[in-house]
Amino acid sequence: MLETQLQSRNGMPIGADLIDEFASGLAGRLIRLADADYDEARRIWNAAIDRHPGLIARCLGVADVIHAVKFASKNDLLVAVRGGGHNVAGRALCDNGIVIDLSAMRGVMVEPKTQTVRVQGGATLGDLDRETHLHGLAVPVGVVSKTGVAGLTLGGGVGWLVRKYGLSCDNVISFELVTAEGNLLTASMEEHPDLFWALRGGGGNFGIVTCFTFRAQQISSVLGGLIVHARDKSGEVLRFYRDFMATAPEELTAYAAMLTTPDGMPAIGVIACWCGDVVEGARVLAPLRAFGPPMLDAIQLMPFPTMQKLLDGAFPDGTHNFWKASFVPQLTDTIIDLLVEHGNRMKSPLSACIVEFYGGAPGRISRAESAFAQRGAEYNIGMTAQWVDPAESERHIAWVRAMYDAFEPHSSGMHLLNFQSEPADQVIRASFGENYRRLAEVKSKYDPTNFFSVNQNISTATH
Structure with missing residues (x-):
C-alpha cells in the first residue's frame, strides 16, 4: 500500500x-x-x-x-x-x-464591546476582515486577502495600517498554542510571558497557534487606491515618494513599486491607504495625486476589506514565485538608482520591485520588547519574481539574486523573513540580532528537540 x-x-x-x-x-x-x-x-x-x-x-x-x-x-x-x-x-x-x-479552522469571533477578535489558525485576512467589518472594526494585518493570518502574524506582519497601529504581532493580546509535547497553553503578558515575547515575530518555532486574540481598531472605510505613472518616470516618482512620506502623517501608509500594468505597460505605481479623517486625508494626499501628473489616479473612499483585496489580482494562484527583501535605513538616491536599474531588468510582467515605508508606530517599540527585531530600518525593498512557465525559473530567480546582491552593501543587515524564499541561517540570525540568543532559550524550553523545524528555524544552540 x-x-x-x-x-x-x-x-x-x-x-x-x-x-x-x-x-x-x-x-x-x-x-x-x-x-x-x-x-x-x-x-x-x-x-x-x-x-x-x-x-x-x-x-x-x-x-x-x-x-x-x-x-x-x-x-x-x-x-x-x-x-x-x-x-x-x-x-x-x-x-x-x-x-x-489548519485550513478548515477559519473561525473569527468578534467582541465589539472590548474591540477584541479571536481568530483561528487557518483563517485568512479575508476571513478576518469579513467579520470585523460588520462591527466597523479592523485589525492591522497584511495587504493581500488570501494571506493566512497565522504565518503573517508570527513573522511580524505588515499591512495597510502599519504606520498608525504597528505590526500585526504588536496587536496580539494572547496566543492559544499546542506545544511539541501536545500540551495546550495560553501565552500572554500574564501567562508564559517568555513564550508571548517569542511568538511576536519569532515565526512558527515554538508550537502550533490554534487561536489568536487581537486588539481591533475602529476603522470601517479608508481613502485609498493606486496611482500609476509611466515607467520612465520611476526615478522622479521614487524621489518624490521618499520626500513626501518623510513628513506624511502616520494615518497614511503608502508603498511604491515598479510593475507592469494588466495591459502590459511597464509602469511605476504608488498605492496608498489613509485610515484617518477623510477630509484631512484628501488634503494630505493632494500633492501625491497631483505630482506628474499620473496616467491613472484611482484614489477613492472604500470599505477597508476592499482595500485589502486591491492587490489580490497581482498575486494569482498557480504562479511560480521567488522573493527576497532587504531593509535599508534610508531611501538614498543611490538606492533609487539601483531600484530603477534592476527594475528595468525584470524578466516577467508579473514581477515587481517594491518599496515599503514603515516609519511610525513599528519604530516606537524597542527591539527588545518583542522577538521582531527588524525595527528602525524604515524601508523594506522587496524583489518579487513571479512567472507562469516553470521552464523559465532559472532566469527569474537569477534576476532576484542579482538585485539582492546589489542591495546587500546598502542593507541594514536585517531582512523581513516572511518575504524570503530561501533565508539562510546567517540571514535569520542577523535579522533577529540580539534577540536571537533569547529566542534560542525559549526554543530550548518549549521545543528542545526542534520538533517544529519547517519554519524560519531558531537553533537551540547559541554558539
Missing part, C-alpha cells in the same frame, strides 16, 4: 495499521498518498513549491491538532504546519512527513 511509504525522520517505515489508528481518532480527515484529492490537498499558492507529504491531517479543532502532534512525535515524523498556505517559501509543506493542516 502507498501509505507504507511514510517514514520517520530516521528512515523507519510507519505501518498502515498505525496510520489507520491515527485516522480513526481525527474528527477531521486524514488525506493519504492514494487519495484522489491528494494533489489538490498538497497544492499551495506558490506553484514553485512541489513537495509530497506522506500524510495531510486536515484538522477541525484543537483536539485534532493535539492528536496529530502526539502521533507525529511518537513516530518521529517531520512536521509542517499549514495555515493559509500563502508563505512564499512553502513552509506549509514538507516531503514525506506529515502536514498538520
Whole structure:
C-alpha cells in the first residue's frame, strides 16, 4: 500500500495499521498518498513549491491538532504546519512527513464591546476582515486577502495600517498554542510571558497557534487606491515618494513599486491607504495625486476589506514565485538608482520591485520588547519574481539574486523573513540580532528537540 511509504525522520517505515489508528481518532480527515484529492490537498499558492507529504491531517479543532502532534512525535515524523498556505517559501509543506493542516479552522469571533477578535489558525485576512467589518472594526494585518493570518502574524506582519497601529504581532493580546509535547497553553503578558515575547515575530518555532486574540481598531472605510505613472518616470516618482512620506502623517501608509500594468505597460505605481479623517486625508494626499501628473489616479473612499483585496489580482494562484527583501535605513538616491536599474531588468510582467515605508508606530517599540527585531530600518525593498512557465525559473530567480546582491552593501543587515524564499541561517540570525540568543532559550524550553523545524528555524544552540 502507498501509505507504507511514510517514514520517520530516521528512515523507519510507519505501518498502515498505525496510520489507520491515527485516522480513526481525527474528527477531521486524514488525506493519504492514494487519495484522489491528494494533489489538490498538497497544492499551495506558490506553484514553485512541489513537495509530497506522506500524510495531510486536515484538522477541525484543537483536539485534532493535539492528536496529530502526539502521533507525529511518537513516530518521529517531520512536521509542517499549514495555515493559509500563502508563505512564499512553502513552509506549509514538507516531503514525506506529515502536514498538520489548519485550513478548515477559519473561525473569527468578534467582541465589539472590548474591540477584541479571536481568530483561528487557518483563517485568512479575508476571513478576518469579513467579520470585523460588520462591527466597523479592523485589525492591522497584511495587504493581500488570501494571506493566512497565522504565518503573517508570527513573522511580524505588515499591512495597510502599519504606520498608525504597528505590526500585526504588536496587536496580539494572547496566543492559544499546542506545544511539541501536545500540551495546550495560553501565552500572554500574564501567562508564559517568555513564550508571548517569542511568538511576536519569532515565526512558527515554538508550537502550533490554534487561536489568536487581537486588539481591533475602529476603522470601517479608508481613502485609498493606486496611482500609476509611466515607467520612465520611476526615478522622479521614487524621489518624490521618499520626500513626501518623510513628513506624511502616520494615518497614511503608502508603498511604491515598479510593475507592469494588466495591459502590459511597464509602469511605476504608488498605492496608498489613509485610515484617518477623510477630509484631512484628501488634503494630505493632494500633492501625491497631483505630482506628474499620473496616467491613472484611482484614489477613492472604500470599505477597508476592499482595500485589502486591491492587490489580490497581482498575486494569482498557480504562479511560480521567488522573493527576497532587504531593509535599508534610508531611501538614498543611490538606492533609487539601483531600484530603477534592476527594475528595468525584470524578466516577467508579473514581477515587481517594491518599496515599503514603515516609519511610525513599528519604530516606537524597542527591539527588545518583542522577538521582531527588524525595527528602525524604515524601508523594506522587496524583489518579487513571479512567472507562469516553470521552464523559465532559472532566469527569474537569477534576476532576484542579482538585485539582492546589489542591495546587500546598502542593507541594514536585517531582512523581513516572511518575504524570503530561501533565508539562510546567517540571514535569520542577523535579522533577529540580539534577540536571537533569547529566542534560542525559549526554543530550548518549549521545543528542545526542534520538533517544529519547517519554519524560519531558531537553533537551540547559541554558539
